[in-house]
Amino acid sequence: MSTAFTTESGSLRVERLRLLIQPAAVLVLVVGVLAWVFSLDLDDIEQRSINARTIALLTWEHVQITFVVTAIVVVVAVPLGVVLTRRWAKPAAPAVLAVANIGQAAPSVGLLVLFFLFTKQTGFWTAVLPTAFYALLPVLRNTMVGLGQVDRSLVEAGRGIGMSASSVLRRIELPLAVPYILAGLRTALVLAVGVATLAVLVNGGGLGVLIDTGYKLRRTPVLVVGAVLSVALALLVDWLGAMAEQLLGPRGLR
Amino acid sequence: MSFWEYVGSRWEQLLVDSYLHTSAVVQTTLVATVIGVLVGVAVYRSPIGSTVATALTSAILTIPSFALLGLLIPVLGLGVRPTVTALVLYALLPIVRNTIVGLSTVDPSVRDAARGIGMSRLGVLTRVELRLAWPAVLAGMRVSTQMLMGIAAIAAYAKGPGLGNLIFSGLQRVGGANAINAAVAGTLGVVLLALLLDAAYVLLGRLTMPRGIR
Amino acid sequence: MSQNEVHSGTGVGRREGRPDDRDVASGGSAVSGVEIRLEEVSKRYPGQALPAVESVTMTIPAGNTVALVGPSGCGKTTTMKMINRLIEPSSGRITIGGEDAHSLHPDQLRRRIGYAIQQVGLFPHMTVGENVGVVPGLIGWRSGRVADRVDEMLDLVGLDPAEYRDRFPRQLSGGQQQRVGVARALAADPPVLLMDEPFGAVDPITRGNLQDELLRLQAELGKTIVFVTHDFDEAVKLGDRIAVLGPRSTILQYDTPEAILANPADDTVAGFVGAGAKLKQLALLRVRDVELGEVPTARVDEAPEDFRRRLTDGRSQFGLVLDARRRPVRLVSAVELRGVTSLRNAGRPVVDTVSPASTLHDALEAILTDDEGVAVVAKSRGEYAGVVGIDTVMATIRALRAEHEGSADEETPS
Structure with missing residues (x-):
């Protein structure tokens, strides 16, 4: 039973099915929507948005936002999770988790807009930073849960055979927590790719540009291409996350 | 104008937006619960059915909300209809998944005994299985509600109701006197309501959880 | 039907x-x-x-x-x-x-058809009473009649309705759960x-x-x-x-x-x-098949000194204290009664009783684990019936053996 946001189904069967079907669905979506839209008789405005160069550029921007956000999240959340599970820092853990929880209860669009209004900046980083804050919680929480579930006797055994605290962390605790961290990472990826569609609101680029243009100029083909490509990219990114879980998890636990 | 002055002068509008936001989220959660539980009941006995239902609903959740909203606009127009549809779709996965898990973890011997003493299939489902799965379903509803609170804010983009309107009006009036105030009020309002709803779920859990399995 | x-x-x-x-x-x-x-x-x-x-x-x-x-x-x-x-x-x-x-x-x-299974399968979200009342409810009994029946059934399986009716299955031991399971199976008669x-x-x-x-x-x-x-x-x-x-x-x-x-x-x-098929026949003999012994008994509210005098006068080594429903609760010797103020906690508790329907095999086991070498026999719902001593069992075993030696020729060896 899940009590937190995750796109994971919690069942091995389902994960296997998705591992197979999702890339196929991505392919169908992308090929389908592009074939459809290029077969249309597009007017000038539409042609300005729907051409190979623009689409490739916006997709690339979207991918960049997603992966930079994810990289920030990993670099911040995993060490923070490690620190907060050390004995001397444990009292601070509930407070940090509470802040992160509230961060995630906040609407992503609100964080984005607020960050823009306060900094008065637009562009790539205005989109990336609040998104990273928003996507922090899953990785942080999963890192803490993952480290917390490591059997205490293993840690003691490690210390007992003469490992230092840091090598116990590196060689026992972190490897055993990897499946949890990867699950959090996948959630962060999905959140990032989703919030990246909103980057257009702060002039951050990405496929949201097509959705926004199509909506504001009442050009449905542009809107649909932007939306469908965002969906395809999200499914692809989620699939990558699932692959990472499959491939990077420690073999002994698989 | 300070933030509190802003809140003081607009509190009626803020209350209306809060009410609309909450009501949209609560109602769509309820609709999603009805659909989700029905789907769960329909598929939980079949491994293939469960797999397909969970895979589909989790794929839905992967879709960026801005993109789903964008896709719904050409079909359903603006305002309440795309909002409700999107919110219901997003709420499905946690509820479907938890219903299936809740129903399939009911002790087989309890089911066997219920059939054995002559309860009808419907009786077993409504009087035993769903009661025992209720904590799981409720947990799913709770996750869904939390998610929807944030997603509903984006619905204002498609002229949907709720606190998102404050955020977008802040965005449109960038540089204006109350731009930041509006966006802060909208964002904080969502956080506050989300916390209140979460507390309401804890209370609801206390009140509705069968005592014997608490 | x-x-x-x-x-x-x-x-x-x-x-x-x-x-x-x-x-x-x-x-x-x-x-x-x-x-x-x-x-x-x-x-x-x-x-x-x-x-x-x-x-x-x-x-x-x-x-x-x-x-x-x-x-x-x-x-x-x-x-x-x-x-x-x-x-x-x-x-x-x-x-x-x-x-x-x-x-x-x-x-x-x-x-x-009543149905009772190994895993019991009590409904964990229902009270004991609700579990027992399910089938009468299903066949449309009035709620008053169901409630009466629930109490009757709990009483029948040896659980005090007042104490157990409103409990939940997880609050019961395995044996108690099984009793409730049997009560539920029998509830609609x-x-x-x-x-x-x-x-x-x-x-x-x-x-x-x-x-x-x-x-x-x-x-x-x-x-x-x-x-x-x-x-x-x-x-x-x-x-x-x-x-x-x-x-x-x-x-x-x-x-x-x-x-x-x-x-x-x-x-x-x-x-x-x-193996030991012959010995297993011991398990076919019931406590009710043998003559029960008697020991002095006292009600729990009697004065300890009176009871002590009765025990010493009758040259009995020990006696039984019965509660208001005549269930044996404590086993006391005359010595143990000296200076105690109440029979309620004199001597030691009677933990295990056998019923008239118990096999002699069970009775023998009870005797062997008892300090005084007796098995206390309680009738239905725990009422005191008498005791079985080691002598009684030995006599029965001897009789059984004699009987089987007499008829051994006619039996087919396996």
Whole structure:
């Protein structure tokens, strides 16, 4: 039973099915929507948005936002999770988790807009930073849960055979927590790719540009291409996350 | 104008937006619960059915909300209809998944005994299985509600109701006197309501959880 | 299943249970069960070469307890579940009280057949009382009548209704849960009771107690009971008849326990009966078959000094303290009574009692673990009946041995 946001189904069967079907669905979506839209008789405005160069550029921007956000999240959340599970820092853990929880209860669009209004900046980083804050919680929480579930006797055994605290962390605790961290990472990826569609609101680029243009100029083909490509990219990114879980998890636990 | 002055002068509008936001989220959660539980009941006995239902609903959740909203606009127009549809779709996965898990973890011997003493299939489902799965379903509803609170804010983009309107009006009036105030009020309002709803779920859990399995 | 109506209330006057003979069916008046007939009943699963149950034909007389024994996987549970159609037979006919089970809606059928299983399967979200009241509720009894029935049933299985009615299953021990399971199975007064290893998951002492309780209940109620077990000793203890089943539920032997012990039909049955078949016959003798001893008793509110005087005057080594419902609660010696203020906590508690329906084997075990070398016998609902001492058991063993030596020539060795 899940009590937190995750796109994971919690069942091995389902994960296997998705591992197979999702890339196929991505392919169908992308090929389908592009074939459809290029077969249309597009007017000038539409042609300005729907051409190979623009689409490739916006997709690339979207991918960049997603992966930079994810990289920030990993670099911040995993060490923070490690620190907060050390004995001397444990009292601070509930407070940090509470802040992160509230961060995630906040609407992503609100964080984005607020960050823009306060900094008065637009562009790539205005989109990336609040998104990273928003996507922090899953990785942080999963890192803490993952480290917390490591059997205490293993840690003691490690210390007992003469490992230092840091090598116990590196060689026992972190490897055993990897499946949890990867699950959090996948959630962060999905959140990032989703919030990246909103980057257009702060002039951050990405496929949201097509959705926004199509909506504001009442050009449905542009809107649909932007939306469908965002969906395809999200499914692809989620699939990558699932692959990472499959491939990077420690073999002994698989 | 300070933030509190802003809140003081607009509190009626803020209350209306809060009410609309909450009501949209609560109602769509309820609709999603009805659909989700029905789907769960329909598929939980079949491994293939469960797999397909969970895979589909989790794929839905992967879709960026801005993109789903964008896709719904050409079909359903603006305002309440795309909002409700999107919110219901997003709420499905946690509820479907938890219903299936809740129903399939009911002790087989309890089911066997219920059939054995002559309860009808419907009786077993409504009087035993769903009661025992209720904590799981409720947990799913709770996750869904939390998610929807944030997603509903984006619905204002498609002229949907709720606190998102404050955020977008802040965005449109960038540089204006109350731009930041509006966006802060909208964002904080969502956080506050989300916390209140979460507390309401804890209370609801206390009140509705069968005592014997608490 | 119209015989159903004959029963009810007849048990009260016969609480002491069946007379010496084990054949209740012939006893008549207490029988509320109906006859079950299986005619060439088979169960085949698609894709399996051999049927799970192959052409079983047997008659279970009204008011009898029939134990189906056999190794695990022999199809005994499948056979039983076909009676209440939790598993539908592939072919053959099952009649219950002359009525074709197939002519009824399965739910209606099951409401007239009690069902108790090893895992108990109590509904964890319902109270004990709600669990017991489910079937009466299903068949539309008024709530007042259901409530009365729940209390009656809890009392019947030895649980104080006031104390247990509003508890939840997880607050009960395994043995208590099983009692509630039996109460639930019996609540709508079904003429037939199906029990699938109901005592398989509890500890041996509790199992013995529950078996005794079942014998007592059955003496009161006279149901037709189909009891599935893989434990031959349990079958011997509980069954009026035993059906020893082989693969695909084929009946290897169907007879009284005595007959099967004395004369196993073939090597397979003999192997299943196990070594020491003769000794197992000890388990066929009941406490009620021997003369009970008497010890001085006192009510719990009597003055300790009076009781002490009675014990020393009567040269008794010890006596029993009974509570208001005449249940033995404490066992005291004269010495232990010196200087105590109340009988309530004098001496030591009576932990374990045997019932008139207990086997002598059980009584012997109780005697061997007791400091005073006696087993306290309590009637239904715990009332004091007497004691069994080691002398009594020894005398019985001697008599039994003499009897068997006399008839050894006639018996077929296995």
